Each structure stands twice: as structure tokens, then as C-alpha cells.
Amino acid sequence: MGDTSVAEATATVATTPAATTRSGWWRTAKDMLSSYPYLLIAIFFFVGWQILPIYSSFRLSFTDDNFLDQNPPNFIGLQNYREVLGDQLFWQGIQRALIFTLVFLPGMIFIPMITAIFIDRVKNERVATLYRIILLIPAMIPSPLIFVLWLWMYNNYIGPINYILVDKLNLFTLATQPQWLQDPKLIFLSIAAMEWWWGLGYHTMFFLAGLATIPKDLPDAARVDGAGEWRMFWGVTVWRLLPILLVLMVVRFGSAMAVITEYLIMGGYDRTKNTYTWTVYMYDTAFNGGVQFRGYAAAIGWVGAIIMLAVVAVMFYIFRPRD
Amino acid sequence: MSTMQPAVPATSAPAAYSSVSALDEPRRGFNWKAAGRHLFLVIMCLWVILPLLWVVLLSFKTLQDGAHNWIWPRNGFIHPFLTHYDYVLNNPRKVGPIWTLFKNSVLVTMLTVVAATVMSVLAGYALVHLRTPGSRILTALLVASMFFPTQVTAIVGIFSIQRRLGLINQTWSLMLPYTALSVAISIFIMRGVFQTVPKDLIDSAKIDGANSLRTLGGIVLPLVRNGIVVVIIVNFVAAWGEYLLALTLMNDLDKRTLPVFLGSASGGVGGLLWPRMAALYIIAIIPALITFAVAQRWYMKGLQEGALKT
Known part of the structure; x- marks a missing residue:
């Protein structure tokens, strides 16, 4: 300017x-x-x-504000932050959120990437559009209803998944059937699979937008030069998709660390559950129960956000465009 | 022609098929690789669609079948066919104030969509096609806001602001934080689409003496309508499906939205036996799906035109 x-x-x-x-x-x-x-x-x-x-x-976050007493909040300096940093439940919550993020990220990036590469190769324009439309349907469903749907899917009594596994395939008995949302080892995988289902179409569109920038005659030229399919993939496609992949990774890292509605609907306020992460702890402290310590909750929110943003900044630095 | 160039058929054939990738060899015989790709895509589509069809099926089952996990109903379908739909819509005392909740959802969604669309069209235009001092700082602020977990960290702040304004339990007021939370994403979508409009076009309109607002309305707006459809759908889905703020800022059940009611309902008991809950579920997802079905063509075009650029 x-x-x-x-x-x-x-x-x-x-x-x-x-x-x-x-x-x-x-x-x-x-x-x-x-x-x-x-x-x-x-x-x-x-x-x-x-x-x-x-x-x-x-x-x-620097006050002792709570919802119950009507007195104006008092300034208490860094006391909330000192307490958060020594709070076992908070650190456990961060750890749980990190584990979920690590389970969630690969499927949220690579399933849509493969799907996009395959759709891009579909020759029939109408069939390709049909695939896109069907895959985008979950992106149109309100988020709490996604979670209600998968509460049904994973349900032990009426859920179709365990019906197929137990009654049809006889892989498990009623006693040994997978407890998708109760088993601490399975719950993050179950929620992550739901997120993959939800985000598949939307993320596929991002990769398709990247693939559309590859000139259509480039594969032919590569073929003439004797490049095989795999060399073509690693030499051209991957490099075109890499920037999209990195951006999605950073963005999705941020959203996965801050997941809250899923946990509230599928796990509730049970502190022993893996879904009781720092976000649920913050919400529980601020809006649940009698006193509602808003000041302390704000401090939990800020320490969590700062940890999250620090990792995002590191990822941006590692993935920065060189040359 | 044909006499001078006997090789015409041989050379023109590849040219005619130039849009077809040569990697899809062999052209003769059955293409196993393509079949494998289609198989993968069909499995993905089934994975997406089958759970939803299961809910549709559940909403037409009898109450006995609905209490069991077998997929196909053993007692036939409910008769009359729409019994459960009729029940959930017309039993406010046993199910809940469904019509009120539905109206709340429509109100909040409409207000958010209108505000976010007008806001992002004007702002995107200013950022791309007007000389806007400080546009870099504004853009950087928007990017930063996309990474900050506002909905989690600042929900305490949103609550205290709404309380000071006396907006707790006022359904319409949900559009204020909803629109605010979509400022960054909506403006980025419109910014990407406005960047595809050539600058010359706007400059020539300026030379012809049109002011900037007239240029936007008369010349630029028709060119970016697919992008506007993307903004509308993104905001429609987000506002229709927001849970946490509606749960926190609205105290009374009948001030909340339909998806929030469904998300916190304990199904399987009382008025919401499973098939009835499924019927309510279908009612709650239908508006967004119809919007998508109607606008799908422009939505896809809008995404391709640059809404996904950033």
C-alpha cells in the first residue's frame, strides 16, 4: 500500500x-x-x-470469580495458574487429548487423500460427481446428531455393529463383545472412526482441489518418458498434495486437541473416562455443579490453549515452505 | 486430407482421448486397477450411507423390533407408515416441545446465515478488490483466530458478555456468537472466490464511473454466486448443528434448538423409544440435507472455484 x-x-x-x-x-x-x-x-x-x-x-483467569456468590470477583494474581500447573486432573486431561489426537490424525488425513486420488482417476464425470455427493452427506448433518447416530451404532443392545459381529459373524459372544464406548482402550478409536466418517467427504474435497491443479497431460508425458505408476505417484502427485496435507494436519491437530462436544455427549462428566480431557474439565468446572469456578476454569482454558498453540507454532515452523 | 496423411486415424485417436490418462492402460480387456479403485470408493460410500439408512429403517420399525438389535424388522413395518413421525411431532407432553425447538433452530440458523453471508461478501470484496489499509494485519488476525480454541477457552467470556447484555435464554441471540465464530472461515471462502474475479473487470467498471458498491452488486456478485452458496451451506450446517453454546447460554429446554435437544435426550425410554427417536432424528437432519440437495450443483462449483484455496 x-x-x-x-x-x-x-x-x-x-x-x-x-x-x-x-x-x-x-x-x-x-x-x-x-x-x-x-x-x-x-x-x-x-x-x-x-x-x-x-x-x-x-x-x-486472574480472579476467584464463581457463579454462585454474587460478590464481584477478586483479583488473585497468578494463583489460578499456579494451581492449574500443579493439577493432576488437568495434565491427565492434556495427555488424554494428545492420545486422541494421535489416534485421530492419520485416518483423517490419509483416508480422504486415497479417496481423492481414486476419485480423480474416475473417467466418467457423472460417476465421479455421484461419489462426491454421497461422501459429502455426513458433512451436512448437525454435529450432535453425528454423535447420536454413532451412540446407536456402538450400542450393545440395539447397535448394528455388535449385532453383525456377535449374531451374524459369531466372532464374539455377548460376554466378549467389544464395548466400543466403555472400554478405555477402544473409546478413542471409536470416536476417531466416527470423526473419519464425518470428515471423509469434506477433506476429500480439499485433496481433489489440489489434484485439479495437476495438468491432465502430465501423467501422459510421464508415461511416455517411461515413468511407472508408482514413480508418477511419488514424483508428481505427492508433491502437489503435500502442502494441503501439511495445512490439514496443523488445522486438524488444533481442532482435535479442542474437541469437547463429542466427549460430553459420548462420555459425560465421568472423570475416570478417557473422554474427560482438559476441555471437559474446563467446562465441568465452569458450568456444572453448584459453585462453578469460572476464574479457575478460564485459567484451565488458557493453559490448555497456550500448550496447543505452542505445538501448532512448532508444526508451522517445521512445515514452513523452504525455497 | 486423408490421402495426404494416411496415419490420421492412428494419430488423432490419442488426441481425442487426451483427457483420459494414459496410466489407465491396458485399454483392452478388463481393467483390474480401475475396478479395484471403484471397489474402494463403493466401500467408502457404503460406509457413509449405511448407518443413515439404518436410522431411516429404525424410524419405520414397530416398537417391539425397535428394542432389539436385529437389523431387518421381524414384525413388519409400523402401520400406518408415519406413526412415529406423527407421534414425536404431536406429543409435546411426552416427547418435548418439538415444534418450538424446530422454530428456534430455523430462527437462529436464518439469522446466522444472513448475517454471515452479507458480512463475508462485503469483507471479502474489500480485502481483495478495494485498497484497504491494514488488510494484511486483518488477514493475519483472521488466520490466528482460526487456530485459537475460542469456543472452549472463551466460552466463559461469551457467557459473561451475554449475561451483561441480558441475552441469556434469548434464543435469537445465539446468532451473535455463531456469526462471530464463522467470521474467519466465511471471509476466507469469499476471499478465495473474489480472487478469481479479474482485476481488469473491476478497474474498467471504475473507469465507467460505477462506484464500488454498484460494481459489487451489478458486476462482481453474479460471478461469485457459487461461492456464496458455499458460505450459506457452511453456515447453515454450523448454526443448525451447534451444541455447546446453545446448551450453555439457554437455560430452558424450550429455548434451545432441536439438535441440542436430541443430543442431550436420553433415548430408549418414555416418549422417546428408539423408533420414535429415529423419526425425530430424520426430522432434524432433513432441512440441511434438502438444502444440500437443492444447492449441490453450485456448491460443488463454488468449492472448485477457489473456496478451498486457503
């Missing part, structure tokens, strides 16, 4: 010397007047219900 206004200012020097002194400022003010009205609505919502709540929870 500065460059252009300077260039235009120098261009006008010859004709109107008086305008040069104030033209930079004048130009910026004029540009702001003509462009910022377009941004007003966005700024209203962004400041009012994004920046202000973040600031407000930051301020609360």
Missing part, C-alpha cells in the same frame, strides 16, 4: 507540488473511508463476540 501511494505521489509532483506533502496520509485516510464501511459488520461480530470474550476470559 505504501509503495503505490508513494509512486502516485511522486507522479503528481510535476503538476501539483502542493499536494505532495499530505498526499500519503490523505490517500490512506481516503482509502480507509471507502473500504472500511465494507468491513464494519465483520468487525462488529469479530470484536464483540471473538476478541472481547477472549479478553474477558483472560481477565477472569
Whole structure:
């Protein structure tokens, strides 16, 4: 912006010397007047219900605010943060969220990637569109209803999964059937599989957008040069998809660490369950039960967010575009 | 032509098929590789679709069948066919205020979709096609906000702001945090689509004397309508399905939205025996699916045109 206004200012020097002194400022003010009205609505919502709540929870995290007593909260400095850092339940919650994220990430990236590569090779335009539409259906379903659906799927009494495993395939008996949402070893895998089901179509679209940038005659040229299918895949396709893969990995790392609704609906407030992560702990502290320690909950939220953002920053640094 | 170039059929054939990848050899005989790819895709599609068909089936089962896990009903389908749908819609005392909840969902979703669409079209246009001082800082702020877990860390703050404004338990007010949470994603979608509109077009409109608002409405808007459909659908699905804020900011059951009611309902007992709950489930997912079915063509185009660029 500065460059252009300077260039235009120098261009006008010859004709109107008086305008040069104030033209930079004048130009910026004029540009702001003509462009910022377009941004007003966005700024209203962004400041009012994004920046202000973040600031407000930051301020609360230094107080003893709770919902029960009506007294104004007292400033208690860093005490909440000291307590969070020594809180066994908090660190367990971070650890649980990390384990879920590690189970979740590979399936959320690679299943859609393979699906996209295969759809991209479908020659019949209509069949390819049909695949896309069917795979996108879960992306249109409201999130709590995704979780209700899979509560049904995993249910021991009416769920079709265990019906097939026990009654049809005889792989298990009623006593040994998998307890998808009760077994601590299985629960994260069960929830992750649900997330893969949910996100398959949407993430496939991202990879398809990347594949669409590969010129159609490139595979033919590679073939003429004698490159095999695998060399073509590793030499061209992977490099085109890598940036998308890395961005999705960082974005999905962030969303997986902050998962909360899934855990609330599928695991509730049971502290012994793996679904009791730092996010559920924060919500439990802030809105559940009698006293509702909002100040302490805000501190939990901030320490969790800072840990998460630190990892995101490291990932951005590792994945930064070189050359 | 044919006499001068006897090899025409041989050379023109590959040219005609140039859109077909040469990797899909062999062209003669059965293509096992392509069949394998289709098999994989069909399995993926079945994985996606079968659970939903199971719910549809459940909503037409008798109450006896609905209490067991066999997939195909052993006592036939319920008669009349829509019994469970009729029951959940017209039994407010046993099931819950379904019509009120449905209306709440429609209200909040409409307000959010309208606000987010208008907001993102104007902002995306300003960021791409107007000289906006500080546009880099604004963009960076939006990117940063996408990574900050606002919905978790700041929910305490959202609650205290809504309480100070007296908006707790006011259903419409959910559109305020909903729109705020979609500012970044909606603007990025529109930004990606606006970038596909050539700058020359806008400059020539300017030379013709059109002001920026008229340029947007008359020339640019028709070109980005597929992107607008993407924004509408993204916000529709997000607002229709938001759970945590609606649960936290609305105290009374009849102020909440339909998906929140279903998400926290304990099914299998009382008014919500499983087949009835399934009927309610179908009612709750139908609006978004119809929206998608109607707008699917523009949605797909919009995604390709650049909504997925960032």
C-alpha cells in the first residue's frame, strides 16, 4: 500500500507540488473511508463476540470469580495458574487429548487423500460427481446428531455393529463383545472412526482441489518418458498434495486437541473416562455443579490453549515452505 | 486430407482421448486397477450411507423390533407408515416441545446465515478488490483466530458478555456468537472466490464511473454466486448443528434448538423409544440435507472455484 501511494505521489509532483506533502496520509485516510464501511459488520461480530470474550476470559483467569456468590470477583494474581500447573486432573486431561489426537490424525488425513486420488482417476464425470455427493452427506448433518447416530451404532443392545459381529459373524459372544464406548482402550478409536466418517467427504474435497491443479497431460508425458505408476505417484502427485496435507494436519491437530462436544455427549462428566480431557474439565468446572469456578476454569482454558498453540507454532515452523 | 496423411486415424485417436490418462492402460480387456479403485470408493460410500439408512429403517420399525438389535424388522413395518413421525411431532407432553425447538433452530440458523453471508461478501470484496489499509494485519488476525480454541477457552467470556447484555435464554441471540465464530472461515471462502474475479473487470467498471458498491452488486456478485452458496451451506450446517453454546447460554429446554435437544435426550425410554427417536432424528437432519440437495450443483462449483484455496 505504501509503495503505490508513494509512486502516485511522486507522479503528481510535476503538476501539483502542493499536494505532495499530505498526499500519503490523505490517500490512506481516503482509502480507509471507502473500504472500511465494507468491513464494519465483520468487525462488529469479530470484536464483540471473538476478541472481547477472549479478553474477558483472560481477565477472569486472574480472579476467584464463581457463579454462585454474587460478590464481584477478586483479583488473585497468578494463583489460578499456579494451581492449574500443579493439577493432576488437568495434565491427565492434556495427555488424554494428545492420545486422541494421535489416534485421530492419520485416518483423517490419509483416508480422504486415497479417496481423492481414486476419485480423480474416475473417467466418467457423472460417476465421479455421484461419489462426491454421497461422501459429502455426513458433512451436512448437525454435529450432535453425528454423535447420536454413532451412540446407536456402538450400542450393545440395539447397535448394528455388535449385532453383525456377535449374531451374524459369531466372532464374539455377548460376554466378549467389544464395548466400543466403555472400554478405555477402544473409546478413542471409536470416536476417531466416527470423526473419519464425518470428515471423509469434506477433506476429500480439499485433496481433489489440489489434484485439479495437476495438468491432465502430465501423467501422459510421464508415461511416455517411461515413468511407472508408482514413480508418477511419488514424483508428481505427492508433491502437489503435500502442502494441503501439511495445512490439514496443523488445522486438524488444533481442532482435535479442542474437541469437547463429542466427549460430553459420548462420555459425560465421568472423570475416570478417557473422554474427560482438559476441555471437559474446563467446562465441568465452569458450568456444572453448584459453585462453578469460572476464574479457575478460564485459567484451565488458557493453559490448555497456550500448550496447543505452542505445538501448532512448532508444526508451522517445521512445515514452513523452504525455497 | 486423408490421402495426404494416411496415419490420421492412428494419430488423432490419442488426441481425442487426451483427457483420459494414459496410466489407465491396458485399454483392452478388463481393467483390474480401475475396478479395484471403484471397489474402494463403493466401500467408502457404503460406509457413509449405511448407518443413515439404518436410522431411516429404525424410524419405520414397530416398537417391539425397535428394542432389539436385529437389523431387518421381524414384525413388519409400523402401520400406518408415519406413526412415529406423527407421534414425536404431536406429543409435546411426552416427547418435548418439538415444534418450538424446530422454530428456534430455523430462527437462529436464518439469522446466522444472513448475517454471515452479507458480512463475508462485503469483507471479502474489500480485502481483495478495494485498497484497504491494514488488510494484511486483518488477514493475519483472521488466520490466528482460526487456530485459537475460542469456543472452549472463551466460552466463559461469551457467557459473561451475554449475561451483561441480558441475552441469556434469548434464543435469537445465539446468532451473535455463531456469526462471530464463522467470521474467519466465511471471509476466507469469499476471499478465495473474489480472487478469481479479474482485476481488469473491476478497474474498467471504475473507469465507467460505477462506484464500488454498484460494481459489487451489478458486476462482481453474479460471478461469485457459487461461492456464496458455499458460505450459506457452511453456515447453515454450523448454526443448525451447534451444541455447546446453545446448551450453555439457554437455560430452558424450550429455548434451545432441536439438535441440542436430541443430543442431550436420553433415548430408549418414555416418549422417546428408539423408533420414535429415529423419526425425530430424520426430522432434524432433513432441512440441511434438502438444502444440500437443492444447492449441490453450485456448491460443488463454488468449492472448485477457489473456496478451498486457503
